[in-house]
Amino acid sequence: MHKGLAIYPGSFDPPTNGHLDLIERGAKIFEELVVAILRNSEKSPMFSVAERLEMLRELTASLSNVRIDTFDGLMVEYAKSLQATCILRGIRAISDYEYELQMALMNRKLEPTLETVFMMPADKYSYVSSRLVREVAQAGGPVKGLVPEVVEQRLLEKLDPAYKLRDARMIEVLDRRELDRREKKRKKKA
Secondary structure, eight states, rough: OEEEEEEEEEOOOOOOOHHHHHHHHHHHHEEEEEEEEETTTSSSSSHHHHHHHHHHHTTTOOOEEEEEEEEEEEOHHHHHTOOOEEEEEEOOHHHHHHHHHHHHHHHHHHHOEEEEEEEOOOOOGGGGGGHHHHHHHHOOOOBBBBBBBHHHHHHHHOOHHHHHHHHHHHHHHHHHHHHHHHHHHHHHOO
């Protein structure tokens, strides 16, 4: 295990199984891993920062050396404020590598003591991105297996306002059936 603190920055809108794969593997490599959600006022995210924080905290609750935070501005300034020694980044394809290489070189120029570690996701997540998940979900397609169950649930609730109402009605129907069943049972005993 590498001593020190690493930062895994991103938008995580929404968190995917690929993100979770890198978080779990990164937690095994680094003494402490901070998953840092970028607050970017120029973007219109699907999930608020608070919603993403909540989902990521739930997803990483079992990882004692992982914490979730937010930042804005330059990532290297944020890293310096935490005394981080490393940045963890995921690479899915050659196009990711070109962008990430430029970012890593710029970060090194701005803060020479900060290293960047690239990790490839598990093969089954190599094509998964938050953008693709949002597009599939918004088009009504299935996202099962692309995101953790809690995220899938949140996507359903976010994209289908009637979902919560249907869910509440279903619980109400099930509760009524259970009450009717108990009442019949009580009458039989009497």
